[in-house]
Amino acid sequence: MxxxxxxxxxxxxxxxxxxxxxxxxxxxxxxxxxxxxxxxxxxxxxxxxxxxxxxxxxxxxxxxxxxxxxxxxxxxxxxxxxxxxxxxxxxxxxxxxxxxxxxxxxxxxxxxxxxxxxxxxxxxxxxxxxxxxxxxxxxxxxxxxxxxxxxxxxxxxxxxxxxxxxxxxxxxxxxxxxxxxxxxxxxxxxxxxxxxxxxxxxxxxxLSLPAARYFALGETPTRTGTEHLGRVPSSAFACKGGEWLFISASDQHWPLLCGALGLDGMADDPSLARNIDRVDRRAEVTQVLADAIAMRDRAELAPALRKVGVPAGEVNTVPEILNDPHxxxxxxxxxxxxxxxxxxxxxxxxxxxxxxxxxxxxxxxxxxxxxxxxxxxxxxxxxxxxxxxxxxxxxx
Incomplete structure (x- = not known):
């Protein structure tokens, strides 16, 4: 049945x-x-x-x-x-x-x-x-x-x-x-x-979320690539071999992400502890992360981030996800x-x-x-x- x-x-x-x-x-x-x-x-x-x-x-x-x-x-x-x-x-x-x-x-x-x-x-x-x-x-x-x-x-x-x-x-x-x-x-x-x-x-x-921004803020939402308008970081980053890795980190993930990337100074900076502050400094924060991630192999970095609890996902091709073990x-x-x-x-x-x-x-x-x-x-x-x-x- x-x-x-x-x-x-x-x-x-x-x-x-x-x-x-x-x-x-x-x-x-x-x-x-x-x-x-x-x-x-x-x-x-x-x-x-x-x-x-x-x-x-x-x-x-x-x-x-x-x-x-x-x-x-x-x-x-x-x-x-x-x-x-x-x-x-x-x-x-x-x-x-x-x-x-x-x-x-x-x-x-x-x-x-x-x-x-x-x-x-x-x-x-x-x-x-x-x-x-x-x-x-x-x-x-x-x-x-x-x-x-x-x-x-x-x-x-x-x-x-x-x-x-x-x-x-x-x-x-x-x-x-x-x-x-x-x-x-x-x-x-x-x-x-x-x-x-x-x-x-x-x-x-x-259009629920873009419309919410228009209703609440009167703004016309624009293209953001892979970035999230309300969260930093939440974007795709290029790794050492040219593959892409998507990382999305809330406040509780921020110090873990910085630690995994060897960015202890950013992890300890109280002015970056809150997402709202990182959004205000989007370009600066994103560039530092991009430079650090570009030095790492995706095959090593992705599982390392997941191991410490940072949400990270490989940007797969269609054949990759269809043949993925999960x-x-x-x-x-x-x-x-x-x-x-x-x-x-x-x-x-x-x-x-x-x-x-x-x-x-x-x-x-x-x-x-x-x-x-x-x-x-x-x-x-x-x-x-x-x-x-x-x-x-x-x-x-």
């Missing part, structure tokens, strides 16, 4: 944010049916990077453990099939522009009549209301508009995007939160709901059996629940892999009707 066993999800979403959320639900037990268009399916099926053999690693990263049904939503028959699936679902996730689902007869108000308990999550760029509601957007557009790009990078350099699809990934988490809180609310109220999840709203909500021990890198290419690596969903079976970790579905079974077993269509749908290209 898994936490979401028995929950049925219909997934009309494509590319990243919505599929990420529904994959988490699938791996924790929900039955997720991904509704895709015949022919190409989710456009991310052909996105780079690809595994040997041509399967998209991008698609595989967000669509494991699901079922796929390929349905032509431009046809009346296809829209009816999708409607029938949604009419018996617990959760629906979609990422069409506002009004897109309603134009196909699949909007919340219509489906609510057939399925009052449905938790219907609409993931759009800018929400169902507001002057930007009809705008299209992508991850980096949301990063730019929300101020995230302006906050990212070094003070003397241009703005930079986050090294991950930050807006998509964080929006995926909010889609998941919306779906699960909607389900929890249904337990008490007996009713489903419509969740208006705007990716732009999600990004603005993440990552391996936690089982974060696992393999699923792809029917075409065999054992295929991927990143596991991170939560571990006591009292439940381990979460699923299954290959992403081939396009339309489950169409026939779903039509026969769940929609109770006879073989002649199913054959006619295939022949006319309504399903694949």
């Amino acid at each position: 898994r936490p979401l066993d028995g929950i049925k999800v219909v997934d009309f979403s494509r590319v990243l944010a919505g599929p990420m959320a529904t994959q988490v639900m699938a791996e924790y037990g929900a039955e997720v049916t991904k509704i895709e268009r015949p022919g190409d399916g989710d456009e991310s099926r052909v996105f780079e990077p690809v595994f040997d053999g041509g399967h998209s690693a991008y698609y595989a990263a967000f669509n494991r453990s699901k079922r796929s049904i390929a349905v032509d939503l431009k046809s009346e028959e296809g829209r009816q099939l999708a409607f029938d699936l949604a009419a018996s679902a617990d959760v629906l996730v979609e990422n069409f522009l506002p009004g897109g689902m309603a134009s196909m007869g699949l909007g919340y108000e219509v489906l609510r009549e057939a399925n009052p308990g449905l938790v219907y999550v609409s993931n759009t760029g800018f929400g169902q209301t507001g002057p930007y509601a009809k705008r299209k957007g992508y991850d980096t557009i949301f990063q730019a508009l929300s101020g995230v790009i302006d906050l990212t990078g070094h003070p003397d350099g241009p703005p930079a995007k986050v090294g991950l699809p930050f807006a998509d990934l964080t929006s995926g988490l909010w889609i998941l939160i919306g779906a699960l809180t909607g389900l929890l609310g249904r337990v008490r109220s007996g009713q489903g709901c419509h969740v208006d999840m705007a990716m732009m709203d999600a990004q603005v909500s993440l 990552t391996q021990a936690r089982g974060m890198v696992a393999t699923y059996e792809d029917p075409d290419r065999g054992a295929t690596p991927g990143l596991r969903t991170p939560l571990r629940y006591s009292g439940y079976d381990d979460h699923r970790f299954e290959a992403p579905p081939k396009l339309g892999a489950d169409t026939r079974r779903i039509l026969a077993e769940e929609l109770a269509l006879d073989e002649a009707t199913i054959a006619a749908l295939y022949e006319r290209g309504i399903v694949q």
Whole structure:
């Protein structure tokens, strides 16, 4: 048994944010049916990077453990099939522009009549209301508009995007939160709901600390590189071999850090004992630390700092952290059996629940892999009707 066993999800979403959320639900037990268009399916099926053999690693990263049904939503028959699936679902996730689902007869108000308990999550760029509601957007557009790009990078350099699809990934988490809180609310109220999840709203909500500085101090936060506006030291420092080490020290760590670096004079200086004073003398303190750290090998310094209780972390490359012994021990890198290419690596969903079976970790579905079974077993269509749908290209 898994936490979401028995929950049925219909997934009309494509590319990243919505599929990420529904994959988490699938791996924790929900039955997720991904509704895709015949022919190409989710456009991310052909996105780079690809595994040997041509399967998209991008698609595989967000669509494991699901079922796929390929349905032509431009046809009346296809829209009816999708409607029938949604009419018996617990959760629906979609990422069409506002009004897109309603134009196909699949909007919340219509489906609510057939399925009052449905938790219907609409993931759009800018929400169902507001002057930007009809705008299209992508991850980096949301990063730019929300101020995230302006906050990212070094003070003397241009703005930079986050090294991950930050807006998509964080929006995926909010889609998941919306779906699960909607389900929890249904337990008490007996009713489903419509969740208006705007990716732009999600990004603005993440500005909590920069916004706090603006609200409290009236200042416009600026790029700080790896430094922390309110703490010194809290930054990445270059070590002797060119590797980088991130050190973050509060007042209780300060004398320990100075001792480990042989900076006894700074450790004994009462004018540097408090973080607020070190922040005022940021440039001076940071330079002295940088000079001392530059003389040390990271492989020696990092464990030495941790041994005395100073928080320090190597700035790892992606291969380094994926092959890190702790990552391996936690089982974060696992393999699923792809029917075409065999054992295929991927990143596991991170939560571990006591009292439940381990979460699923299954290959992403081939396009339309489950169409026939779903039509026969769940929609109770006879073989002649199913054959006619295939022949006319309504399903694949």
